[in-house]
Amino acid sequence: MSAQIIDGKAIAQKVRSGLAEEVAALQAKTGVQPHLAAVLVGDDPASAVYVRNKQRACEQTGIGSTLHRLPAETTQDELLQLVHQLNNDETVHGILCQLPLPEQIDELAILDAVTPLKDVDAFHPENVGLIVQGRPRFLPCTPHGVQQMLIESGTEIAGKHAVVLGRSEIVGKPMALLLMQKGAAANATVTVCHSRTQNLAEITRTADILIAAIGKPEFVTAEMVKPGATVIDVGTNRVGEKKLVGDVAFDDVKEVAGAISPVPGGVGPMTITMLLKNTLLAARLAAGE
Numbered sequence: 001m002s003a004q005i006i007d008g009k010a011i012a013q014k015v016r017s018g019l020a021e022e023v024a025a026l027q028a029k030t031g032v033q034p035h036l037a038a039v040l041v042g043d044d045p046a047s048a049v050y051v052r053n054k055q056r057a058c059e060q061t062g063i064g065s066t067l068h069r070l071p072a073e074t075t076q077d078e079l080l081q082l083v084h085q086l087n088n089d090e091t092v093h094g095i096l097c098q099l100p101l102p103e104q105i106d107e108l109a110i111l112d113a114v115t116p117l118k119d120v121d122a123f124h125p126e127n128v129g130l131i132v133q134g135r136p137r138f139l140p141c142t143p144h145g146v147q148q149m150l151i152e153s154g155t156e157i158a159g160k161h162a163v164v165l166g167r168s169e170i171v172g173k174p175m176a177l178l179l180m181q182k183g184a185a186a187n188a189t190v191t192v193c194h195s196r197t198q199n200l201a202e203i204t205r206t207a208d209i210l211i212a213a214i215g216k217p218e219f220v221t222a223e224m225v226k227p228g229a230t231v232i233d234v235g236t237n238r239v240g241e242k243k244l245v246g247d248v249a250f251d252d253v254k255e256v257a258g259a260i261s262p263v264p265g266g267v268g269p270m271t272i273t274m275l276l277k278n279t280l281l282a283a284r285l286a287a288g289e
Contacts, residue, residue, distance in 0.1 A: 003257040006153045006232070008145070012269035015148065016061050019276055023062040026284060034283035035064035036094040036120065036275070037086050041079060041105070042072035046238075047098045054096070057272045063279055066092075076105045080113055087115045093286055094120035094279035117285060120278035123169070131174060134181050137285075138278045143175040145270025146211060146232050147185045153259050155209060155230045158187035163207035165220070165247070167194045171213040171234055179209075200224070212247035220248040228258040234267050 027033050036058055040051050051067060058065035068082060079101075086095050095118045101107050111119075116126040122140040130136050139147075150157055162179045166172035172192060179188040188209065193200055204210055204224040212220050213234035225231060235247030246263030254260050261267060 003231075003254045004153065004259040005254075006149050006230075006259055006261040006266065008149055008261055008266040009269045011149060011152045012145075012273040014152075015270075015273050016057065016276065019273070019280060020061040023280055026280070026287070026289065027062070030287045030289065032283055032287045033062070033064050034094070034279045035066070035092050036096060036279045037066045037068065037089075037092045038096045038098060039068045039070065039079070039082060039086075040098045041070045041074050042102050044100070047100070051096075051098055054272050054275060057276055058279075061276055063276055072102050074102070074105070076109065079105060079110055083110060083113045087113075087118065090286070092118065093282040094118055094275075096121060096275070118282055120275055120282055122174070122278070128174070131177055134183075138281065139178065139274065140170070140174040141274040141278065142171050142213075142234060142267060142271045143178050144274040144277075145267055146175060146234065147178055148274070149232060149261060149267070149270060150209065150230065151185050153230065155259060157185055157209065160188050160208035161191070161206055162188040162209040162211065163191045163193060163204050164211045164213065165193050165204070166213035166215075166234075167192055168213065175211055175213065214247050216247055217245050218247070218249040220253060222249065222252040222256045225253050225256045227256055229256075230259040231257045232261050232267065233263050236263060236268065 023034055038051050055065045086092050095114045097110050111123045116124045119127050122138040127137055164172050164176050176190045176192050179186055180190045193203055201224045205226050207226055207229055209230045211232045215235055217237040217239055231248055231253055233246035233248040237245050239245050244264050
């Protein structure tokens with residue numbers, strides 16, 4: 001029997017409807033409209049699509065958005081100058097620097113320069129430290145989106161074994177942190193696997209919840225999945241000119257898993273939605289709400 005499909009697009013739309021109401025209520029009470037400033041350096045087509053999707057989502061929820069487009073040859077000092085300008089702009093509540101950045105720019109230097117109160121990606125060391133201690137200001141967008149998908153799919157998390165494939169700063173590490181914390185949609189026993197993990201399939205077959213975030217097309221096969229497990233596919237890989245696939249071999253794994261997220265239409269829309277949620281929170285903090 002095929003797995004339950006976890007429709008990230010539908011879940012995201014449900015969350016955004018609630019966000020639109022909250023944005024309108026905040027604006028009516030305080031006169032403050034949440035405002036996200038996005039910075040795009042260079043002409044990477046995928047980055048341009050991501051930023052455009054984020055702008056469209058802002059419009060749907062009543063959040064203001066401004067796009068700062070910079071040429072690929074922009075220097076690090078020039079980008080830092082823009083970040084400092086946005087830090088000091090009281091009408092801007094969230095700052096998004098679209099990654100990757102051109103090779104002449106140190107990404108960490110840029111991400112560290114964003115003030116923690118406007119760091120709606122939750123990349124700044126201060127915000128990461130708060131997450132580690134279980135008292136977050138902002139939750140990282142993709143892991144938080146995955147968490148919401150687990151909740152909406154009815155997946156039991158407390159006491160279950162969650163295996164995270166990948167240890168990136170954006171997904172793998174923060175995903176493990178969120179799942180191991182005390183609280184709702186957490187309290188899992190977490191294993192993080194990576195490129196040096198031995199006997200990988202043996203470990204993934206013990207997972208009640210398997211989250212793939214390694215950037216390898218259809219790497220996770222049916223033989224790696226415990227029957228009835230919930231599988232969340234964070235990967236987005238372009239195969240050929242047009243086809244998008246995840247890190248999971250969807251057609252085969254859906255016959256083994258109990259629930260599975262598709263690509264596209266899974267984690268992607270949720271990531272953007274959690275970015276909007278963080279922007280609203282940043283505006284609330286700025287307004288003293």
